[in-house]
Amino acid sequence: MMHLLLKFAAVCRSGNLRVSTSEVIDAMTHLQWIDFSDEAGFKAALKANFAKSRRDQGNFDRLYHLFFHEMQTSIACDPKGGQNDELRQIIATLRENEDLHEPVDQALIDFLQGDPAAFLQEMYNLENREEYRSPALKSNLGQLSGRLAVMLRINALKGAIGQASTGSGADPAGGPTAERLLGRLDRAYKMLTEDNRPNNDALKKVRSNETHFKDIGERSFAALSPAEILQMQEIIKKLVRKLRDRMGRRYAAGSRRYLDVKKTLRHSGRFQGIPIEIKYRQRPLKKAKIVALCDVSGSVWSAARFMLNMLYSMQDCFSAVHSFAFISATTDITEIFEKHEADRAVEKILSSRKIEFGALTDYGEVFQQFRRNHMHLVNKRTTVIIVGDGRSNYHNPREEILADIREKCRRIIWLNPEPEDFWHTGDSEINTYKAYCHELRPCRNLNQLVDFVEDLVL
Amino acid sequence: MEFESIEDVMKRLEKAGYIASREIATVVFLAAAGNKPILVEGPAGSGKTELARALSTCMNRHKIRLQCYEGLDEAKALYEWEYAKQLLYTQMIKEKINDLISGADTIADAVERIADQEDAFFSERFLLARPLLQAISADDPTVLLIDEIDKADPEFEAFLLELLSEFQVSIPELGIRKAKHIPMVVLTSNNYRDMSDALKRRCLHLYIDYPEPALEAKIIRLKLPGIEKRLADKMIAVINRIRELDLKKRPCISETIDWAQALAVLRIDEITREAMSDTINVICKYRSDADMVKASMDRILN
Ligand SMILES: Nc1ncnc2c1ncn2[C@@H]1O[C@H](COP(=O)(O)OP(=O)(O)OP(=O)(O)O)[C@@H](O)[C@H]1O
Ligand SMILES: [Mg+2]
Numbered sequence: 001m002m003h004l005l006l007k008f009a010a011v012c013r014s015g016n017l018r019v020s021t022s023e024v025i026d027a028m029t030h031l032q033w034i035d036f037s038d039e040a041g042f043k044a045a046l047k048a049n050f051a052k053s054r055r056d057q058g059n060f061d062r063l064y065h066l067f068f069h070e071m072q073t074s075i076a077c078d079p080k081g082g083q084n085d086e087l088r089q090i091i092a093t094l095r096e097n098e099d100l101h102e103p104v105d106q107a108l109i110d111f112l113q114g115d116p117a118a119f120l121q122e123m124y125n126l127e128n129r130e131e132y133r134s135p136a137l138k139s140n141l142g143q144l145s146g147r148l149a150v151m152l153r154i155n156a157l158k159g160a161i162g163q164a165s166t167g168s169g170a171d172p173a174g175g176p177t178a179e180r181l182l183g184r185l186d187r188a189y190k191m192l193t194e195d196n197r198p199n200n201d202a203l204k205k206v207r208s209n210e211t212h213f214k215d216i217g218e219r220s221f222a223a224l225s226p227a228e229i230l231q232m233q234e235i236i237k238k239l240v241r242k243l244r245d246r247m248g249r250r251y252a253a254g255s256r257r258y259l260d261v262k263k264t265l266r267h268s269g270r271f272q273g274i275p276i277e278i279k280y281r282q283r284p285l286k287k288a289k290i291v292a293l294c295d296v297s298g299s300v301w302s303a304a305r306f307m308l309n310m311l312y313s314m315q316d317c318f319s320a321v322h323s324f325a326f327i328s329a330t331t332d333i334t335e336i337f338e339k340h341e342a343d344r345a346v347e348k349i350l351s352s353r354k355i356e357f358g359a360l361t362d363y364g365e366v367f368q369q370f371r372r373n374h375m376h377l378v379n380k381r382t383t384v385i386i387v388g389d390g391r392s393n394y395h396n397p398r399e400e401i402l403a404d405i406r407e408k409c410r411r412i413i414w415l416n417p418e419p420e421d422f423w424h425t426g427d428s429e430i431n432t433y434k435a436y437c438h439e440l441r442p443c444r445n446l447n448q449l450v451d452f453v454e455d456l457v458l
Numbered sequence: 459m460e461f462e463s464i465e466d467v468m469k470r471l472e473k474a475g476y477i478a479s480r481e482i483a484t485v486v487f488l489a490a491a492g493n494k495p496i497l498v499e500g501p502a503g504s505g506k507t508e509l510a511r512a513l514s515t516c517m518n519r520h521k522i523r524l525q526c527y528e529g530l531d532e533a534k535a536l537y538e539w540e541y542a543k544q545l546l547y548t549q550m551i552k553e554k555i556n557d558l559i560s561g562a563d564t565i566a567d568a569v570e571r572i573a574d575q576e577d578a579f580f581s582e583r584f585l586l587a588r589p590l591l592q593a594i595s596a597d598d599p600t601v602l603l604i605d606e607i608d609k610a611d612p613e614f615e616a617f618l619l620e621l622l623s624e625f626q627v628s629i630p631e632l633g634i635r636k637a638k639h640i641p642m643v644v645l646t647s648n649n650y651r652d653m654s655d656a657l658k659r660r661c662l663h664l665y666i667d668y669p670e671p672a673l674e675a676k677i678i679r680l681k682l683p684g685i686e687k688r689l690a691d692k693m694i695a696v697i698n699r700i701r702e703l704d705l706k707k708r709p710c711i712s713e714t715i716d717w718a719q720a721l722a723v724l725r726i727d728e729i730t731r732e733a734m735s736d737t738i739n740v741i742c743k744y745r746s747d748a749d750m751v752k753a754s755m756d757r758i759l760n
Contacts, residue, residue, distance in 0.1 A: 018655060020659055022659060023659060026492065026494070026662075029492060030488045030491075030492060033487070033488065033491055034484075034488075038464075040480055040481070040484075041464060041480070041484045044480070044481045044484040044485060045484060045485075045488055047663070048484075048485045048488065048662040048663050048664060049662065049663075051663060052497070052653075052655075052658035052659070052661070052663040053499065053652065053653065053658065053663065054499050054500075054649065054665050055652075057665060201501075202499075202501075202648070202649030205704070206706075207704065207706060207746075264545070278542070380612035381612070406652070407652075410612075410651050411650075411651055438649075438650070438651065
């Protein structure tokens with residue numbers, strides 16, 4: 001049992017589950033109390049130890065099935081019973097084959113023998129490898145071509161199995177053993193094309209919203225006339241004042257009742273040492289840090305500008321606000337917003353030569369740059385806000401970077417300024433990205449924006 | 459061992475008013491046998507908090523609850539010195555203090571003499587035990603519910619970690635307090651944010667989803683023994699179809715129970731369109747949700 005469990009733990013690790021030694025030991029202990037004829041109990045015990053969040057459960061189920069069902073169905077045994085010499089022979093021939101000496105080949109042969117760990121690891125590396133490519137040559141072919149290469153290896157291996165089994169003489173068409181091996185390779189092939197995103201059913205989806213303002217509150221940002229934009233800015237100013245008031249009251253309520261002994265004793269001097277006046281400590285509430293990533297291409301920009309406008313008018317409600325504009329590259333706009341009033345800042349950004357307004361939006365590249373240059377801004381107090389439609393011109397979405405950001409931050413909130421009916425059409429990657437967000441909400445008009453900001457600060 | 463078997467867990471939980479799936483019972487069994495905390499996740503209202511309550515009932519233990527929120531700190535979770543009381547006492551025994559320092563030659567000497575008495579002021583008498591300390595110092599084993607840990611700050615989570623691995627706390631003035639009994643710990647999370655790996659490592663994980671129809675029917679019959687089986691089954695089919703809709707707040711078990719009660723009071727024993735629109739407000743808390751249900755009534759009822 002120990003051996004099997006260790007092997008399964010290795011498979012889980014290669015399959016991107018974090019399983020520590022202490023968890024393996026715990027599982028081992030727990031299995032002593034489980035009746036093995038009760039598979040549900042057996043699985044539940046492993047699951048409780050190896051998949052420690054809902055997000056990991058889908059992946060766990062997949063690996064569990066692969067390891068305990070698909071891999072344990074005994075390819076090694078002849079249907080007539082008895083050990084299968086043919087299998088051993090074929091595997092031995094494959095291992096010696098000069099043409100099959102790449103790591104992927106060996107991983108695949110392991111897979112044939114019932115140990116998927118190395119193959120899972122290859123797949124993991126494929127998905128997570130850094131791409132170094134010239135900016136001129138943008139494509140998402142990196143992962144695809146990597147996968148293609150593995151597929152070719154699978155085909156080569158299939159050929160080799162055919163040869164090895166006919167070579168062994170028993171059956172010119174390749175016996176049942178060869179057939180089962182080929183079947184197993186088909187399984188490996190299928191795994192390459194399987195979608196394996198975390199289960200994100202805890203995602204907070206905000207749909208309906210309050211009507212804070214009639215008419216102008218319902219109009220899409222992108223459709224506002226210059227006069228209405230001015231009007232909007234007035235409304236936002238008032239709104240921010242009101243929100244601040246409400247926040248102030250909450251803070252007052254939150255920071256009461258902490259006796260300050262030193263202060264109390266100091267004041268008691270005036271009353272012959274009797275602490276008549278009790279003094280309380282003001283304990284400031286810890287404030288959140290904000291990092292905002294704003295798509296400034298096309299129509300998306302109008303949503304981003306109002307969002308930034310509101311965030312910066314409330315800057316003192318957060319311990320820090322960092323903001324970045326992006327199209328195909330990130331540009332730090334924190335300073336512009338800190339130094340200038342919102343309108344001025346917006347103008348400056350729109351005329352900024354640092355931003356390549358003609359470029360094609362590339363979220364993957366943007367995430368990559370953000371991770372490389374600005375990841376130090378993100379910690380467990382940081383809320384990352386992304387404003388964008390997720391339309392990435394079919395470039396590689398690099399979702400694993402967003403996953404990485406999620407690990408380091410407190411929350412990721414995605415604001416999508418597109419009408420919801422279009423979210424999952426064409427080159428929109430919002431479906432891909434939402435697996436890594438804590439919250440996803442439409443943000444096309446003032447009502448939705450106000451809802452969001454209220455939620456954020458109150 | 460606390461429980462004899464997984465079946466024993468199911469039986470005793472049911473007696474305490476909680477219908478557990480086999481998976482829930484398995485994890486509870488393992489946690490109790492191995493003294494491990496359980497980290498429970500699941501949608502709102504799927505019975506996370508209720509599980510802790512039922513556990514305390516069926517294990518015949520006190521339940522101690524710590525509700526987490528942003529800004530929760532050790533003073534609210536572990537212990538606090540009752541400064542006001544300490545001050546009051548200093549005033550009341552002022553005379554005694556004067557006696558104490560009356561013969562002192564220097565200020566240093568006086569301070570020294572007072573310091574000798576310090577223990578009296580930092581003793582149990584002035585210590586206000588909060589839930590975590592209560593659970594650790596209880597004379598009998600307890601069930602400790604740490605509710606909505608995802609709402610607490612990461613700093614608090616780190617502090618909790620230490621407690622969950624050692625089951626002891628150090629109070630500088632009093633020394634180390636070690637738990638007399640390791641409490642059965644249940645942590646719940648609604649996934650507002652992700653828990654740290656370190657915390658997860660110390661816990662067994664359990665996801666409580668909306669129950670299978672058969673289990674939910676059992677829950678309904680437990681709460682409303684009089685309900686007709688046919689009606690209960692139909693209700694649950696309808697509720698599950700409503701859960702598939704993209705609602706702001708999906709109906710949870712307590713809504714099913716409330717709905718069953720409402721139907722009973724109104725003496726409705728057939729779920730028709732009319733019955734639905736009369737009682738929809740029990741199922742949906744938001745206007746927009748109720749409207750969405752009404753719009754998809756045909757699909758929901760058939
Ligand atoms: N398995 C069950 N058996 C009996 N009753 C249940 C069960 N699950 C849930 N309930 C009922 O559902 C109600 C709601 O459950 P509970 O408050 O525990 O949900 P929760 O998961 O803690 O929700 P939240 O995430 O909102 O805190 C309980 O009061 C209880 O009556
Ligand atoms: Mg609860």
